[in-house]
Amino acid sequence: MTMDNNTALLEIRGIEKDFGGVKAIENLSFMVKPESIKGFIGPNGAGKTTAYNVISGVLAPTSGEVYFQGKKITGLKPYRIAEMGLVRTFQNIQLFHNMTVLENVMMGRHVRSKSGFMASALRLPRMRAEEKETKEKAMEILTLVGLQDQAYFKPDSLPIGYQRLLEIARALAAEPELMLLDEPAAGLNTKETSQLAKLIFRIREKGITILVVEHDMELVMEVSDEVLVLEYGQKIAEDIPRNIQTDPKVIAAYLGEMDD
Amino acid sequence: MAKWIVEKGKGLYFLLFCVLMLVLPLILRMSEAGDYYLSLMVFAGINSMVVIGLNLLMGYAGQISLGHAAFFGLGAYSSGIVTTRFGLSPLWGFTLSIILNFLIAYLLAKPILKLKGHYLAMATLGLGMIFFVLFNELPITGASEGISVGKLYIFGYNMNSRYLKDINYYYLTWIFTLLLTYFALNIVNSRVGRALRAIHSKELAAHSIGVDISRFKTKVFILSTIYAGLAGSIFAHYSTFLCPVDFGLNYSIRVVTMGVVGGMSSIWGGLLGASVLSILPQFLDIFAEYDILIYGLVLILSVIFMPEGISQKISLCWEKCQKKWFHEV
Amino acid sequence: MTFTNQLIQYLINGITKGGIYGLVALGFTIIYKSTDVINFAQGEFVMFGAVMLYTFHHVLHLNLLLSFILAVLVVTLIGILMEVLMIRPLEESSVITQIIVTIGASIFFRGSAMLIWGRNDVFVPFFSSGKPYRIFHAIIDRQYLWILVITLLAMGVLHLFYEKTITGKAMTACAANKKAASLVGINIRTMVVLSFGLSAALGGVAGGVLAPFGMKYDTGVNYGLKGFCAAIVGGLGNNVGAMVGGFVLGIVEELGAGLISSSYRNAIAYSILVLVLIIRPQGILFTKSGERV
Structure with missing residues (x-):
């Protein structure tokens, strides 16, 4: 997709989200430029996952709008948003336990394939061709993330690091424009984390834009072009990593968390 | 050779199974009680169709139905009413069975399938009970006195002829059953099957990866009711007389039991469970007296000790054997 | 009989039935609150209540009151065993x-x-013999009064149990928030077992008062399903809702059967069930969140 580098791929305009009077997000606005990597940080309970749920259509915002590729997506069902090329991973891993690793990735191809009940029941030639392609693409992506040897295992049998990779692989299979990663490094060791950083760069090389929520500061600062900081549902900073690291407001927010 | 068998695996099993079902009557008819065995096989096939449809809905998509007897009944009464009340060709009965189930399932799916878990169970059960009352009370269904069903002619050939009825219906039923099994096997091993399993496993994740959940739920619900309806139509012509009592809560529960015993998340499991529980009770005298007790016990014990059904136990054994045999080749 | 008299008769019948439905609905609610399980065997507790009463009174020749108490105790035991062995x-x-x-x-x-x-x-004999009472030209069977009195008594006792006893309060706490309850030292396991026992006991009471009208192995199913309708109408998970839902369902069903057609009696109840589930799964009388996307 060709797009002017100045227009945003994702634009959040004044999002508010109340949960029975408690404001989870307050007047949040930001943009994500195409083919960039944006870090999204903040102390626990700052509202990052709520923001993800609003962007991906799982939750409706109390007010405000979300624009993707210049189109308003607030109010659309999550599957419609996924079809448009915005997919996400989950902080609490949400893999399909009743499928193999390979099938989980093939699931990611759902939006890139069409065969319905009729074509599948009758095994029409076009369905068979599509199925073959889906499998090949899925295998390709598994190889990219390094899980090719686990293709026929069940996800439950994998260590947590591999499960996180599999979630990314599944999202990647959808050939998205934008990926929202939710704490991809949680539960990973140092070696796995550095591999994850490489993977994130490689995904960007494919032209995919990334928004990443993460607590591992080293990782965020390494991969991000820009970092957005949220505290108590409000944006307190948005800048390049070097400036964020020295921002007194950000430091105060994280020191506050340590006091708890 | 071994490799080829493993690769072609699933398709080959199905083909073998078809051949087996084709020649089975020849073996059965050698026995004195051949026709009796054939009639048991007819019921096994009819129940299999219902259970396979139900397994697509419950085992794959994870949506419970305790009211499938209603759709089975809709199919059966379609055939009965069309042939007896209107004197039309039985083929119109089959057509009406499909159309009626399609329409009713389509109208019900949206509001009903929004419900989950216990609420869905109770709503489907309630629907089943409402249809049961209708079968019992409407004049067109013959109410509690029942309705007779016209003979089934296929291209002028009388399926209900006196001496060949059982073998005729054996082949009719099992051609349908095998066809529906084939469709179901194809569906579960496809994009659609994966989407259904995804809905079963994690609705939120399925939604976020682009699955239009309500559309898939609606379609699989309709499909499962059509399976039940076709089974009902064949049942109607075979039994030649319909009583509401065959289409009540008991039948809904029986088909669920068959699915559970065979394995809900397996098409073969559905076939197996339906066949075993249709045939075995007829050979065990103890069943005649204590059938409800045994049904209850079977249901409880199989969910506790064999939650994935017999089919999973068998396939585990089979995998072990395959490894043993083929890896040594 | 005039129309008004007929109406009064339907109301009386409806209230009596409603009491039974309310007891069964309470049984559903109690188990649902503590375990999130809908117990499809709730109606069988009612059946056991009646056949046990028959056994103690008619076969073992114990007096009626003692038989009633023993029957309820046995059903309670069955409920507890069910929890331990199957749930x-x-x-x-x-x-x-x-x-x-x-x-x-x-x-x-x-x-x-x-x-x-x-x-x-x-069958067991009616709890007291004598001619039925009459109010205007409507007939009130003596057993109906027994049903109403015992039902209300059971509901009252249950209410006191929840409000006044430590165990009752612990059960409420447990239903509201399991984690918090276990943190303050409440044994969740015990509460779950207790809820099955209590729920079975209520079914047993319902069965006991119904016993004079006759009961056989499969009569319970109907009471179970109707009780569930009542629980849904009242808002699943709400005690007061369950009781009120029972009375409402009983009255609507009797009026519908009387004024429209008695052969559609069950269809009326189940239509209410399905409609409520579709339109307001959280209940129409009292709300408690229903599972809906």
């Missing part, structure tokens, strides 16, 4: 599995009852 092993299983095991239990109970008490109705 507990499947605690971690899917909702479908849990539904199926309680269905299995209900069929198994029916089968055992058929084996022990046969396929015919068993």
